[in-house]
Amino acid sequence: MSDSAGPAVLAEGLSKSFGTFTAVDRLDLAIAPGEVVGFIGPNGAGKSTTIRMLSALLRPTAGRARVAGFDVVREANQVRAHIGYMSQTFSLYGSLTVAENLRFFAGIYRVPPAMFEARRRFAIAMAGLEGREDALVSTLAGGWKQRLALGCAILHRPPVLFLDEPTSGVEPEARRLFWELIHRLAAERVTILVSTHYMDEAEYCNRIALIDRSRLVALGSPGTLRRRELGGTLLALPCAPLGAALAALRDAPGVAEAAIFGDRLHVLLAAGGLSADDLPAFLTARGVSSGAARPIDASLEDVFVHLVAGHAAAARA
Amino acid sequence: MSSCIWLPATRPRRGRDAVSPGRLLAIAFKEILQVWRDPRSLAIALLMPLMQMVMLGYGVSLDIRHVPLCVFDQENSQTSRAVAQRFVAAGWFAASARLGSDQAVHEAMDRAACIGAAVIPADFSRRLDSTGGSPLQIVFDATDANTTNIAIGYAQGVVALISNQLEARWAAAHGGPATRAGMVDLEPRVWFNEGLESRYFIIPGVVAVILALVGAQLTSLTVSREWERGTMEQLISTPVTPFEVMAGKLLPYFLIGIFDAAFCLLAARFWFAVPFRGDFATLLITTALFLIVVLAIGYLISVRVRSQLGASQVALLVTMLPTTLLSGYTFPIDQMPAPIRALSLMVYPRYFVTILRAVFLKGSGLAGLIGPVLGLVAYAVVVLWLAGRAFHKRLD
Structure with a gap:
């Protein structure tokens, strides 16, 4: 059983192939009860496939996983009874009203009748749909739909939630509200694995799992990732033209990485090459006008660029 | 929303996927x-x-009713008109035209104005009176063989009926026996769908x-x-x-x-x-x-x-x-x-x-x-x- 001891989600060597294509390659992941883990990575990296394996929707090709203490292959229906799942595409019934959708999922999850009324009210309040119980779901705007979908997915009070890009296509204010709900649930010791491609959302997570090209390439808290993963000094460098500057810095000694961020470059310097003070002169000598380089704190985006680039180089090698 | 309480997780009963009526x-x-x-x-x-x-x-529907029938009445006597009328009265045929020549019959068939044409010969009544029998021709357009088959059956039924009556009349006029009994009489009975x-x-x-x-x-x-x-x-x-x-x-x-x-x-x-x-x-x-x-x-x-x-x-x-x-x-x-x-x-x-x-x-x-x-x-x-x-x- 799932209680107290042990991780809420545990994947060991979890792999999935479709024919010759490996969608997820030997993924190891342990999530503690009450933890919010953000699943980040480019499209097609394997985020959805992993979430679907953990939700017992796809059968792993290799490896194993336990969710809420149940094996995703051998005890699939126990897993399903203990999770809430939101798929990438909106999946409530559009021709049913808010109340009818809630009643349907309560029936499917066998919510005891004595508890249904309280949970229905909770879900409606959570979605901010008071007074709109009889509106057809197809008439709701994106943010309300997403929050209602979340409300439906937790009617049975699952200890584990899998949310596959729940906020894609939702306006920023609704995204913020959605993340408040996620943290409220986490405070109730609900374990949440949520995939997203919004970098700002990654900051809201206790830990981040970065997946790229079917492999888990980094796992840690946002702070840890920012501090640890770069392995050098990150500088912001205003210069123009950016393209020429980028080309010039690619092969410069000591420049581990350079990437365009808005109107400037972020440059990662390794030890033993150019210093921060050398950079403007280096660029001016190559016909690029440059301001002074200024050390900055790495954003998660910097970390992901770094990790994905490194992973790509490793994959090519 | 402010005072919501997270209720404890309900644990579904264990057991192998029992069917839930709910x-x-x-x-x-x-x-x-x-x-x-x-x-x-x-x-x-x-x-x-x-x-x-x-x-x-x-x-x-497999019934064939109101088959359009042309009549080329070469005699145009009271008897011949009565005969033509009998075809229509039975309900299976509909008189679509009275025609005046063989040429008109051909044309009517070509135009599909009728599927059958009854040709009553000019000496119809005379032969009936003198010999007690006369031929009656019906020409059919048999492009639809099935319909034609059934229509021929209907026509034979109508002709048999006419024939019986004429025979009785002839016998009465010539002092013979009213009917000639056949050796074997078929008496068809159709069950379950009496009206066919x-x-x-x-x-x-x-x-x-x-x-x-x-x-x-x-x-x-x-x-x-x-x-x-x-x-x-x-x-x-x-x-x-x-x-x-x-x-x-x-x-x-x-x-x-x-x-x-x-x-x-x-x-x-x-x-x-x-x-x-x-x-x-x-x-x-x-x-x-x-x-x-x-x-x-x-x-x-x-x-x-x-x-x-x-x-x-x-x-x-x-x-x-x-x-x-x-x-x-x-x-x-x-x-x-x-x-x-x-x-x-x-x-x-x-x-x-x-x-x-x-x-x-x-x-x-x-x-x-x-x-x-x-x-x-x-x-x-x-x-x-x-x-x-x-x-x-x-x-x-």
């Missing part, structure tokens, strides 16, 4: 709401049976065909719609069992099917005036059995073909052609070559066509229908088994 009914109720709010499903459920009942009920109305035979078959088409169309959308709209991925992430999905989805369509069946059967009995001699229980049991087969086939298609359009097309293809050609509702199975007859055993509506005809016209009960009923039972078992296995709660 989940089953939740699906059934949801399905009813969806159909009720989906114009396309509603049209299939309510309008299709009505339209098909009208089209097939009126369109398909082909409608009695066809309408029950039409009901079976309509239920087969409508039923499969209805359920062919039910699973494919959920795959298309993405709701299926959500549904299979829950502890719902494949049996609950199947039963929960078939239940509402079964009720719709019973409604459609009641509509079609009432129309057969009261609108098309087919006599009903059987008992209600037999009708109900066999109709329910047939609906289960039909709906389960649509469901099976819906599970296999994940798009609504595709599923609907496949359902149409696998029901329409076999049902109209091989169910025996118009084309008699007994007359088909042996391999086709064997093939027709696969066509489940044939069993229901047989059953409905027997219940309506012969008043057969279950005991008398054991063959076709067992055929349907076997079909139901196999299709439900396949449908139950076809649905997987996995995306791969």
Whole structure:
């Protein structure tokens, strides 16, 4: 059983192939009860496939996983009874009203009748749909739909939630509200694995799992990732033209990485090459006008660029 | 929202996927709401049976009535006019034109103004009076051989009637015996359909065909719609069992099917005036059995073909052609070559066509229908088994 001891989600060597294509390659992941883990990575990296394996929707090709203490292959229906799942595409019934959708999922999850009324009210309040119980779901705007979908997915009070890009296509204010709900649930010791491609959302997570090209390439808290993963000094460098500057810095000694961020470059310097003070002169000598380089704190985006680039180089090698 | 309390997780009882009536009914109720709010499903459920009942009920008839008949009366006497009148009076022929020459007969046949032309010779009355017999020619356009065959039969009947009367009159006039008794008299008795109305035979078959088409169309959308709209991925992430999905989805369509069946059967009995001699229980049991087969086939298609359009097309293809050609509702199975007859055993509506005809016209009960009923039972078992296995709660 799932209680107290042990991780809420545990994947060991979890792999999935479709024919010759490996969608997820030997993924190891342990999530503690009450933890919010953000699943980040480019499209097609394997985020959805992993979430679907953990939700017992796809059968792993290799490896194993336990969710809420149940094996995703051998005890699939126990897993399903203990999770809430939101798929990438909106999946409530559009021709049913808010109340009818809630009643349907309560029936499917066998919510005891004595508890249904309280949970229905909770879900409606959570979605901010008071007074709109009889509106057809197809008439709701994106943010309300997403929050209602979340409300439906937790009617049975699952200890584990899998949310596959729940906020894609939702306006920023609704995204913020959605993340408040996620943290409220986490405070109730609900374990949440949520995939997203919004970098700002990654900051809201206790830990981040970065997946790229079917492999888990980094796992840690946002702070840890920012501090640890770069392995050098990150500088912001205003210069123009950016393209020429980028080309010039690619092969410069000591420049581990350079990437365009808005109107400037972020440059990662390794030890033993150019210093921060050398950079403007280096660029001016190559016909690029440059301001002074200024050390900055790495954003998660910097970390992901770094990790994905490194992973790509490793994959090519 | 401010004072919400996170209630403790309810632990579903352990055990092997026991069927939950609550989940089953939740699906059934949801399905009813969806159909009720989906114009396309509603049209299939309510309008299709009505339209098909009208089209097939009126369109398909093997009776031949009012065959347009031209008359070329070369004599134009009282007797010859009376003879021409007899053809029309019998109801099988309709006098379309009186013609004046052989040339006109040819033209009328070419224009398809008539299918038959009766040619009464100029010496008709004279020969009758002198010899007691005269030839009467009827020319038929036999491009439609079947119609012509039946029309010739009708014509022979009419002529026999005329002949008898003329014979009696001649005998009276010449002082002979009133009738000459034949050596062997055929006295045909037709049972179950005394009026030889082909409608009695066809309408029950039409009901079976309509239920087969409508039923499969209805359920062919039910699973494919959920795959298309993405709701299926959500549904299979829950502890719902494949049996609950199947039963929960078939239940509402079964009720719709019973409604459609009641509509079609009432129309057969009261609108098309087919006599009903059987008992209600037999009708109900066999109709329910047939609906289960039909709906389960649509469901099976819906599970296999994940798009609504595709599923609907496949359902149409696998029901329409076999049902109209091989169910025996118009084309008699007994007359088909042996391999086709064997093939027709696969066509489940044939069993229901047989059953409905027997219940309506012969008043057969279950005991008398054991063959076709067992055929349907076997079909139901196999299709439900396949449908139950076809649905997987996995995306791969």
